[in-house]
Structure formats: structure tokens, C-alpha cells
Amino acid sequence: MTEPLLVARSIRKTYRLNRGQTLQAVDDVSLEVRPGEVLGLVGESGCGKSTLGRCLLRLTDLTSGELLFEGHDISRASERTLRPLRPRMQMVFQDSYASLNPVRRIGDLLAEPLKIHRDVHGQRRTRATIAARLEELMDLVGLPVSALARYPHEFSGGQRQRINIARALALSPRLIVADEPVSALDVSVQAQIVNLFTDLKERLGLTYVFIAHDLAVVRQISTRVAVMYLGTIVEMGETDTVLHTPAHPYTAALIAAVPEPVIRLHASRTLLRGDVPSPIAPPSGCRFHTRCPKAEARCAQDAPTLRSLGDERLVACHFPIVG
Amino acid sequence: MDADMPLLDVRDLRVTLTGSEKDITLVDSVSFTAGAGEILGLVGESGSGKSVTALAIMGLLDMPGLVVSGSVRFRGRELVGLSQRALRHVRGREIAMIFQDPMTAFTPVYTIGWQIDEAIRAHEKISRRDARTRTVKLLNEMGVPDPERTANRYPHQLSGGLRQRAMIAMALSCNPALLIADEPTTALDVTVQAQILDLLRGLRHDYGSGVLLITHDMGVVAETCDDVLVLYSGRMAETGPAAALFARPAHPYTTALLDSIPPLTGPRPARLPSIAGVPPSPAARPSGCAFAPRCHYAHASCTTKPPLIVWEEQEVACVLPTEGHALPPRITAGETP
Numbered sequence: 001m002t003e004p005l006l007v008a009r010s011i012r013k014t015y016r017l018n019r020g021q022t023l024q025a026v027d028d029v030s031l032e033v034r035p036g037e038v039l040g041l042v043g044e045s046g047c048g049k050s051t052l053g054r055c056l057l058r059l060t061d062l063t064s065g066e067l068l069f070e071g072h073d074i075s076r077a078s079e080r081t082l083r084p085l086r087p088r089m090q091m092v093f094q095d096s097y098a099s100l101n102p103v104r105r106i107g108d109l110l111a112e113p114l115k116i117h118r119d120v121h122g123q124r125r126t127r128a129t130i131a132a133r134l135e136e137l138m139d140l141v142g143l144p145v146s147a148l149a150r151y152p153h154e155f156s157g158g159q160r161q162r163i164n165i166a167r168a169l170a171l172s173p174r175l176i177v178a179d180e181p182v183s184a185l186d187v188s189v190q191a192q193i194v195n196l197f198t199d200l201k202e203r204l205g206l207t208y209v210f211i212a213h214d215l216a217v218v219r220q221i222s223t224r225v226a227v228m229y230l231g232t233i234v235e236m237g238e239t240d241t242v243l244h245t246p247a248h249p250y251t252a253a254l255i256a257a258v259p260e261p262v263i264r265l266h267a268s269r270t271l272l273r274g275d276v277p278s279p280i281a282p283p284s285g286c287r288f289h290t291r292c293p294k295a296e297a298r299c300a301q302d303a304p305t306l307r308s309l310g311d312e313r314l315v316a317c318h319f320p321i322v323g
Numbered sequence: 324m325d326a327d328m329p330l331l332d333v334r335d336l337r338v339t340l341t342g343s344e345k346d347i348t349l350v351d352s353v354s355f356t357a358g359a360g361e362i363l364g365l366v367g368e369s370g371s372g373k374s375v376t377a378l379a380i381m382g383l384l385d386m387p388g389l390v391v392s393g394s395v396r397f398r399g400r401e402l403v404g405l406s407q408r409a410l411r412h413v414r415g416r417e418i419a420m421i422f423q424d425p426m427t428a429f430t431p432v433y434t435i436g437w438q439i440d441e442a443i444r445a446h447e448k449i450s451r452r453d454a455r456t457r458t459v460k461l462l463n464e465m466g467v468p469d470p471e472r473t474a475n476r477y478p479h480q481l482s483g484g485l486r487q488r489a490m491i492a493m494a495l496s497c498n499p500a501l502l503i504a505d506e507p508t509t510a511l512d513v514t515v516q517a518q519i520l521d522l523l524r525g526l527r528h529d530y531g532s533g534v535l536l537i538t539h540d541m542g543v544v545a546e547t548c549d550d551v552l553v554l555y556s557g558r559m560a561e562t563g564p565a566a567a568l569f570a571r572p573a574h575p576y577t578t579a580l581l582d583s584i585p586p587l588t589g590p591r592p593a594r595l596p597s598i599a600g601v602p603p604s605p606a607a608r609p610s611g612c613a614f615a616p617r618c619h620y621a622h623a624s625c626t627t628k629p630p631l632i633v634w635e636e637q638e639v640a641c642v643l644p645t646e647g648h649a650l651p652p653r654i655t656a657g658e659t660p
Contacts (some may be wrong), residue, residue, distance in 0.1 A: 044512035111484075116392035156601045184366035191597035198594060213513065220585035220595060243587070257517040259542030260588075261581050263569045271513045271521060274468075275482040285578065 003071065003174055005057060006033040007209050011065030011075075013051050022278050023122050025051040027231035029065075030306075033175065038201065038208045040222030040239065042215055043255070044276050047228040056209060057089050058082060069175075087171035094180035096160035100152040106163055107148035110134055113170045138168040140203070141196065142277045158189035165196065165270045169204070177209045182217060194220055215258050219243050227251045230279055230287040233306060237313030247309055247320040250288045286318070294319050327354035328399050330382070330533045331501055335393040338372070338379050339606075342388040347606045349375050351558045352393070354443045357550075359500065360527040360535040364548035364565070366541060368580075368602055372557035373537045377503050378536075380421055382410040398492065398500065416446040419494035423487035423506035429478040435462075436474025437488075446497045461492040464529070465522060484515035495530060502526065506539045519531045520547050541581055545569055553577050556613040558606050563637030573639040576614045578650055612641070620648070 013026040025048045033039050033056075040047045054060045058067065058074050067075040067294075069085060091100045098111060114130045138145050141162040152160060161181060168176055176199070182190040200206060212218050218225060219239055226236040227248065235248040246252040253272045272291050277283055283290045288301035288319060298318055306314040309322070326353045338350040350372040367374045378384050379391045382402060394604065395402040402410065414420075422428045429438055439461065439482075440454040462470035465488040478486055487507060490635040494502055504523065508516040524547055526532050536548060544551055544565060553561040553574065561574040569585070572578045582596040600617045609615055620626070624642045634644040643649060 011489075044514065158601060187541070188368060188580060188583050188598040189601060191585075192599070193597040194585065195594045195597055215513075216585040216587045219587060220591060253514060255587070257514045259516070259520070259540065259546040259567065260586055261541040261545045261584050263545055263566050272631075275484045275515055276512065291381050 002035055004032040004068075004239050005035045005070060006209075007066075007068040008032075008056060009066040011052075011055055012063045013048075013055055013065040017280065021280055023278055024231050024282070025093035025279065026055060029231075029233055031226060031233065031236065033207060033209060035174070035207055036153055037200075038221050038224045040209055040225040041209060041211045041228060042213065042218050042225060043216070043228035044213060044254075046230070046276055048231040048279070049213075049228050051089070052228070053179050053209060053211045057091055057177050059091065071089060071190050086175050086322075087113070087213055089175045090171070090173040090179070092161075092164050092168050092170035092176060092178040093182045094159055094184055095222075096164050096184065097152060099164050100160060104151070104154050105148065106150055106152070106249075107134055107162070108168055108217065110137060110148070110167050112168065133170065137169060140169060140200065141166045156189070157185050158192060160235045161185065162196065165200070166194075169200070170203060172204070174204070175209070179211045180213065181210075183212060183214060190217070197221055215243065215255060228256065230276065230282050232287065233314075234288065234318065235313070235315045236306070236318065237311065240311050245321075247313065247322065248288075248317045249292050249294050249313040249321065252321060253291075259315075286316075294321075330359045330398060331357040332396040333394070334377075334396075336376065336379060336385060336395065337390075338375050338622070340388060340471070341390055343488045345606070348608075349557050349605050350379065353552075353554070353557075353559055354448065355562060357501065357533045357535055359533050360531050361550065362536055362548045364529065364544040365537045365553045365554065366417045366539065366556035367546050368539055370556070370602055370604065371554040372605075373539075373554050374505055375557075376503055377420070377535065377537055378504065378555070380558050381414060381418060381503065382407070392473045407635070415442060415499075416497045417499055418501045418503065419497070419499040420503040420505050421487075421490050423491040423509050425483070427450065427479060427486060428490055431478055434475050434477055435481065436463050437487065437595055439474070439489070439496055443496045444492050458492070458495065461496055462489065464623065465492045465495075466518070467487070467492070482491045483511050484518065486495065486509060486514075487519055488522070489517075495526070495532070499532060501533045501535065503535045503537070507536070508543065509538070509540075515545075523547060541584060547644060553580070556608050558600050558613055559631060559638075559640055560614065561637055561639045561641075563635075567636035569653070571635065571650070573634050573637050573650060574614075574641045575618050577645070578640075578653065579617075579619075581653065 009030050010028050011026060012028060017022045029052060032111060042051045049106055050095040055062055062075055100307045111130050114125050114133060119125050134148055135145050143162055182193045198298060210221055225239050225242045228234050231248050235242055235251045246255060274291055277290060285301045285303050289295040304318050306316045306317045310316055335355050336350055336353045340347040340349055353376055355549050359422055367373045377451060380395050384391055385407060391403055406431050436458050439458040443454045443457055462473060467485060479578050495538045509517050512532045523534060538544060548565045551565050551568050553560045555576050561577045584600060585595055598617050612629050615625040616620040629640045631638050631640045632645055
């Protein structure tokens, strides 16, 4: 098996709040990102998927745990040590407008990383090299070269997301963490951007961690899926295995709750009660037990750990759904 | 009231923005009816005019430069041109509205209960105590746990789902005949969205209210609505019973919109069928069919604005059915006929 691109072992991210309270945004998460795969991170708001995404790129410091990128331990690496690795790991954010400086032209925005970082030979890039690379990037993301001379507000949301993708691609990264990159877009435009992610992955041999709350979008793009609930991974495995035969009651409930654009004759389904509990005071034992239809006494006491169910799938549940 | 008269009858509704060199038509000849106990879905992408249509019905577009014309008859009474004073008696009491973001719809400085009490007392002469009794009863019916205590809490102390339940309780406080819900679940998580949609579906039985549900999500429409109106660039693309429209969409835009949603079951397509380009802005709407520049089937006759024609159970603004090239039925995975 090929060596994983990124390995996370028992990573934790705790935020200190007022009055001595703490928020465990990411609680003991271990995962691997293999080269060429798309790992989808799904979950509802507050489940820690965005924080985990930022931890994986060390955009935020870890509270504890170990993080390896291309074999280098970056769990506690300084910004200076990280800098030469940065070109190979990039991020795309949800809000395409907030991510682009409104007073700068697209060409300047995209040239910046090329000016800051040296090329593979350790040389500064010449003006001509940068100009050529910018044209190449525009071609990759399907925008006209004339876009380089324009400002962010002149573009639609979908086009701005293309620009953000182009910027992430500028330094030829291996790994891209995309945090809800299509959720602010209209559905017709969303499909274009999802297709663009798929095409770029194939053309450039990229690896993605794709964070989204929309299960259908995650299913479309991901090879593997990790489902998060209140800071922990509750289920992880091949996309089709997890989404067709979910083993964790939360995964099953999440799938059942997605409104599908087909008229169902029998519209009865089990709904989860209540909202996601506050991550400041998460429930004891299994964090899902307060909403779980299968919960038993044990679930309120022991927190289940991720264990294998065979079929390369891990689930954190005392009473997984089988068969 | 005449039994045949629809609850809401919108005819040829037009909203025009004047003042710049050229008038811009935001909503262009939209017509539909909504009945008591029915849920009508108004669906479209951003800029399709769905929210403007709702605000026009509510008479909330009272500002210089915006001209609302056409007819909005509510229980037979014309609302277009009615004074704000007269509209105030209709709004809140007979037609209520809920919004996407319950955090901004509630004022942060009063408790939820205080605000619902106030809404009741604005329309009915009842005591504070009776108003509170009704508030607590409503919150309870909306599935709010511990309603007495929740009524004394401030909006920021509640979760998104509970705030939305509280807002629906406030909207229903005067037993409105029509509830307009503008993207009521868009800001909510999917498991909470399912609960709120369930609640909306229950309203027609429990309260007999008609619901006008505005959404961009075809999935929400399929699971909730009896009838659908698809808007594109401020115009009607297609309308009809949800069952017919989802089984056999007649407008290429409806089909394309449904196709661009990634499926949750069945085989995964290598690429999603997507619609090239973006919807036109109302100021730059093409003179013929507004969808023609993005349509696979665009041809010579699409340069003139297509009339709304009756086809099967739907009404559709497309020339294909009359030209004998109606679109094929939709194939969906996982559905048994």
C-alpha cells in the first residue's frame, strides 16, 4: 500500500472560553489521507469538521496529537519550518467573496503566492514565468485570460470560487482541503464546481479533503467518507459502504433526513428529536445517545471507540446496525 | 365565502424597478393560486424573484421606485393598491410570514414569549395573562420542550431549530389563513430541517392554513409541497402538481435543475449534468425565452417569449411540447413504479 499523504493520530483541539469553560472542537480524531483519494468530511454545524480541516493543514495549532504530512511530523512545527511545505497543502473556503481582497485585481491575487514562494529549484520566479503560469491557471479553472485584469466584485459566486481554486492551485499542491466550497452556490452552479473539482483531481493527480454538510455532494466527489458528530468521527469507510449500508445510527439518521427530489409514496421515516447538543457541555458516554433511537443504558456511560467492522469500515457504536 | 374561491389568487403580478434609465422588471407576469390546507412551493435559484413575489403579496414592497402591478386577491379581496393601514390588519392576522433567519426576525432584547404575546395582543384585545397562556400552548404544539420556561428565554439562548419553531409559533399565533415561509429551513441542519418540514406539513391538518413555501431546494419541494411553481429570472417556467412535475418535468430548466442535484442513491455519475453559465440578471434578461442561452434545446422559435401553455397536468412556458418534442419522463434511481 502506498504511504499516506497525511496522517493524524489522536488529534485534539480545545478552545478555552470565558468562565473556565472549554470547548472540545476536535476530540481524539485519527485518520489517514491517501494519495489520490477524496476524503469527505460530513456532519452538522458544530461537529468540528471545519476545525478539523484547519488542524489538518496546521492553520491552527493542535492542543495534542500527532500530524504527519508526507512523512514530516508537523504537529508542533514552527511557521518557519512549515513554510517550505505550505505550497504542497492548500485550502479553499466557503465564502468566495470574503476570501478575495476586493481592491486587488485577480492577476495580482493569483501572482502573490508565486512571488512569495520560490520554485522547485529554489529560484525566484521571473515575471514571464508568473505571467505564463497565470494563463495556465485560468485555463485550468475555465476562466478567460481577460479575468486577470478584473476585480473580485465583477464575478458571480461560481466564477469567484473558480478564482479561489486557481489560487489554491497556483503552487501545484498535492493536497487541497476544501471547506464547504459549493454550499453557498446555486444548485446549477454547484454542479459545475463539483465537476471542476473532479476534473482537476484527474488532470493534476490531486488529493482532497472535502468538507461539506451536503451528503449528496460528498457522495458525488468522495472515495471515502468520515462522519463527524460533536468533535468525534462516528463512522468512516468507503463512500458507497457508508452511505448505502450505514452502521452508525447517526449516519443512518443523517441519510434519512436528506430531502430527495423524488416523490416518495410512503413518506414515513424516523426523525431525530431535538438539536445537536452544545459542544461546550457534550453528553456523557456516547455523545449521540441523547438523540439515538437505539440507545441503551450503557451508551450513557461508556464512550464507544472506533472499531473495525471488516469491509475497511470503522464505527464508534456499541450497537451498530448490521446487515 | 364562495367555496370555489381560492384562498390566494395572484394574477399577472409584476414588480418593476423604475428610476434608472431603463425600467427593470424583477417579477414578470407571475400568476398562481393557493388553496386552504395546501402547500404551494415557489422554487428558483437566487435572483429568480421568489422572495420579491412574497414581499409583493404581503404589501411589503412599499418603497419609492418599486411599482407593483397586477392582482393579488386574498379571500376575494384585492391587496394590490391597499393602504399600509388596511394591510396591517391583514398582515400578521390573516397572512403571516416566516423568514430564513429567525435570529434577525426576533428582536434580541425581549424574550421569545414577550414577542409572541405582543403579536397576539396587536391583533386581539386580550389580557397579558391570556396571551401568555396561548403562547405557551402554541410553543408546546410546535414541539418546543418545556414551553413555560422557553417562553422566558431570549432568542440567543435558543438553538436554531428552537428559534425557528418559536417563529412558526408566532406566525400561527393569530391563526392565519395563509402562511408564507421564505426559506424556513435553509439555515438549519438537515436533521432539524426534517423536523421543521414535518411541522409545516402538519399545519394544514391542524390549522387548515395554506402555506406558500419559498425554497431553492427541489428536495424540500418534493417532500413537502402539493403544487409547485418554478421561477426563472422573474418569470414562470413551469407550474403544476408536484407529483406530475417531478415525474415528468416539461420545461428544460426544471429538468436541468433536477439533474444537477447529485443523487444520494443509485449509481454515481462520473460528472454531474450541469447547466452552463449563470441565470441572467433581470436587467440583462434575453428578449425571448430567458433560459434560451443556457438551454440544450434552444432553437429559432426561442427568440420570442414563449407563452404559458397547458401540457398534461402542468402549465409550461416552453415551445417544445407544442412542437411535438415534449421531454421524456425522468428516470430516478431507487423508485419502484
